[in-house]
Amino acid sequence: MDDTELPSSSDQKMDDASTVIPAAAEAIHTSSDDSGESDSDSEDEAESNHQIETLESELSANPYNYDAYVQYIKLLRKTANLEKLRQAREAMSAIFPLSPSMWLEWARDEASLASSDNVPEIVKLYERGLCDYQSVSLWCDYLNFLLEFDPSVHGYTSDGISKMRSLFERAIPAAGFHVTEGSRIWEGYREFEQGILATIDNADVEERSKQIQRIRSIFHRHLSVPLENLSATLIAYKAWELEQGTDLDIGSDDLSKVSPQVAVANKKAQQMYSERAHFEGHISKKDLSVTEKFQQFMNYIKFEQTSGDPTRVQAIYERAVAEYPVSSDLWIDYTCYLDKTLKVGKAITHAYSRATRSCPWTGDLWARYLLALERGSASEKEIYAVFEKSLQCTFSSFEEYLELYLTRVDGLRRRMLSTMMVETLDYSLIRETFQQASDYLTPNMQNTDSLLRLHAYWANLELNLAKDLAGARGVWDSLLKKSGGMLAAWHAYIDMEVHLGHIKEARSLYRRCYTRKFDGTGSEDICRGWLRFEREHGTLEDFDHAVQKVMPRLEELQLIRLQQESTPVKPTAGLKEHNSQKGTREKRKAGPNVNVEEESLAKRQKIKGQKMNEVDAEGKGATVPNKKNAKAETGKAAGSNKEETEEAKPVKPKIYTDECTAFISNLGVKAQEEDIRKFFSDVGGVVSIRVLHDRATGKPRGLAYVDFADDKHLEAAIAKNRKTFLGKKISIARSNPKKGKKDFTRRGNEGSGNSKDTSQISEKAKEALGGETEGEKRGNEVEVRGKNTFAVPRNVKPLGFTTPKPTADETPKSNDEFRNMFLKK
Structure with a gap:
């Protein structure tokens, strides 16, 4: 190859400001008689040094800033700071794969300073560059460098000839099938062999004949590959054959006098090039957007896959990844193809190594990299190194970390059970991997099916592979300690004990969990599960x-x-409820209809001499200025309403009719209003969302109500019933408040009439009032248990039990007597 084959700066998209290092160094140290120019150069140098310091600070804070590295290297080349430039390039290549143009710059800079002593170092540099990307220009530079600087090569020694032939044979499958540029590799190969022919003595007829046949073979191979300008290659071949004494018609395409096989192969190659010419035209267009050009590459790849030639498919994939090195989808597509066609081999693991360097944020690539290493019988040391490196990356979800841990455990388990393994693996490796996964993922995936899957797998291996029952139980106990609200975890633990025939241990687990609160109908399910367990x-x-x-x-x-279907609104102390049937405010009236609880509360506040705190319908406090105003709230005449302050005005509680509302259950504890709104974004029509919380703890109940604008949107929302939302299958049904008692709406507003029913007062409200409600005086028929029963409506009977009403001459029991009666064992 001559110097004209070297790729130009414009071909490799190098920056015009980038100059060769020696020239830049000479320019800096050359003194000028023009003081103005000297001052200008000094200012430019000072500005460059300032920019370099700024970039050094940025890279020190964030060594993964790709763009900062590119700018830093560009400035160091400009200032000819050779030592810093080498360090910067080494640091960047340790983290990122450098682009072909960056490797070409680096290699050329070092080659310009080359001597016979540092040739091996520059050769290593070229080899490193070719490990990242297969570039025709980089290959040509590499081969030309050896021809110029390696004495054994340009001296045509046996070692040099063997070295170059080996490199050319490597370059042909890597870059020689590039449709538009691959001819450069073939031509360089022929020229090298022709140079050898020129050194052979004319008297050595046998050796010259062998060398002529070698050159003819390279021509034949070249003519059978669909490349651009094959017609020019054919003319060059005929001219060469004419020099060797073969009579060929240079003006025709006839090769029959040389070899019919070569003629057929050449004709097929020209046809194949014609089929690919329009693809080459599409990907070489200058006015295409990045997305359009990428799509054209994918079309080209699909076409090559249909041809069935793996070498050509790999060639177009290599061109694509060099053009789009950070496209994770492209790398996944490429490696999947290699897995399918090559099965095993260094080519696959090398491709995965490059893919994970280019797209380290893609967990799927790392997981499949581990599998490829396992298929290739890689050592445990090599696999472990890749696994540890993968954990240092940042992925978009914790599911990707989980998949990596599971892939690692899968591999360890298979190799432990394999009879073909040379290495002996200890089960402690699996246990350590599981423990590491649990420690890292549990805080971020608590109460999820994915975390359950991890621990179920772990417990299964402890039991069946390590034969350690105590270890398996320890796994489940550890999970339940942190995620005791997972019904599925309890079921899985119980199922393990039942499967092993440990009935007492299973019964003990039911006793531990039957009083727990689970999402949806989980609490009822575990109770019924215990009864079914005892029957069996x-x-x-x-x-x-x-x-x-x-x-x-x-x-x-x-x-x-x-109660969840008909939750009463907590009465507002000191405030009168507005009539929901009237459109304007009415003045409050004193009289026999004044709420008993409000009077009691006012009296207690008066005795204690404390200010009364009011709570509006949204749960915010509003303070009544003084006792006089508080008393006026219950005893003023109708005409005194104008003297009230704005702070003491009653706030109308919000009433929900649930006429077009969806009731959602089995929600995850982390579900927020914005998450639910996003889930129904494809449905539309969402008016409001209310996530229910436990009144005692403030934690989410796993329930929510979503109001829609009309029935059409509501029906579309209900159609998403049993869809997965935040890792759980949620239940969606139309809210039906009339399904419960007629006296209550779901939000606790009276079904008819304007007077208040004291049966709606919660236990906390009763304690604040210091007395019994009317419902208690009538005799409650409800058994009160647990911390969540304080707001249970007093007129609802438990299913399956009846309590006779007191007779006329029977003294009604007090609240304490009623409670003691039900708490008797």
Whole structure:
């Protein structure tokens, strides 16, 4: 190859301001007689040094800033700071794969300073560049460098000839199939062999004949590859054959006098080039956007895949990844193709190594890299190094980290069980990997099915591979300690014990969890599961004991369920409720209809001499200025309303009719209003969202109401029932407040009339009032258990139990007597 084959700066998209290092160094140290120019150069140098210091600070704070590295290297080349330039390039290449143009710059800079002593170092540099990307220009530079600076090569020694032939044979499959540029590799190969022919003595007829046949073979191979300008290659070949004494018609395409096989191969190659010419035209257009050009590359790749030639497919993939090195989808597509066609081999693992360097944020590439290493029988040391490196990357989701951990465990398990393994692996490696995964993922994936899957796998291997029952139990206990609200985790633990025949241990687990609060109907499910378990495995005594424990809990859960469907609004102390049927405000009236609880509260506040705190319908406090104003709230005449302050004016509670509302259950505890709104974004029509929280703890209940603008949007929302939302399958149904008691709406507003029903007062409100409600005086028929029963409506009976009403001559029981009666064992 001559110097004209070297790629120009414009071909490699090098910056015009980038100059060769020696020239830049000479320019800096050359003194000028023009003082003005000297001053200008000094200012430019000072500005460049300032920019270099700024970039050094940025890279020190963030060594993964790709663009900062590019600018830093460009400035160091400009200032000819050779030592810093080498350090910067080494630091960047340790983190990122450098582009072909950056490798070409680096190699040329070092080659310009080359001597016979540092040739091996520059050769290593070229080899490193070709490990990142297969570039025709980089290959040509590499081969030309050896021809110029390696004495064994340009001296045509046996070692030099063998070295170059080996390199050319490597370059042909890597770059020689590039449709528009691949001819440069073939021509360079021929020229090298012709140079050898020129050194052979004319008297050595046998050796010259062998060399002529070698050159003819390269021509034949070249003519059979679909490349650009094959007609010019054909003319050059005929001219060469004419020199060797073969009579050929240079003006025709006839090769029959040389070889019919070559003629057929050449004709096929020209046809193949014609089929690819329009693809080459599309990807070489200058006015295409990045997306359009990428799509043209993908079309080209699909076409080559249909041809069935893996070498050509790899060639176009290599061109594509060099053009779009940070496209994770492209790398995934490429490596999948290699997995499918090559199965195993260094070519696959090398491709994965390059892919993970180019797109380290893609967990799927790392996981499949581990699998490729395992298929290639890589050592445990090599696989572990890749695994550890993958964990240092930043992925978009914790699921990707989980997949990496599981892939690592999969590989360890398979190799432990394999009889073909040379290495001996200890189970402690699996246990350590699981423990590391649990420690890292549990805080971020708590109460998720993915975390359950990890621990279930772990417990299974502890039990079956390590034969350690205590270890398996420890895995489940560790999970339940942090995620005890996962019903599926309890079920899985119990199922393991039942499968092993450990009935007592399974029963113990039911006793531990039947009182827990689970999402959706989980609490009822675990209770019924215990009864079913005792029917199948327990004695009559065990069954009776379970019934004694479970039935009260089921009654309590039933009441809570009814309360969730008809939750009363907490009465506002010191405020009058506005009539929902009237459009204008009415003045409050004193009289017999004044709420008993409000009077009691006012009296207690007066006795204690404290200010009364009012709570509006949204739960915000509003303070009444003084006792006089507080008393006026219950005793003023209708005409005194104008004297009230703005702060003491009653706030109208918000009433929800649920006429077009969806009731959602089994929500994840992390679900927020914006998450729900996004989930229904394809449906549209969302008016408002209300996520329910536990009144005692403030934690989410896993329930929500979503109001829609009309029935059409509501029906579309209900159609998403059982869809997965934040990792859980949620239930969506139309809210039906009339399904409960007629006296209550779901939000606790009276079904008819304007007077208040004191049966809506919660336990906390009763404690604040210091007395019994009217419902208690009538005799409650509800058994009160648990911390979540304070807001249960007093007129709802538990299913399956009836309590006779007191007779006329029977003294009604007090609230304490009623409670003591139900708490008797």
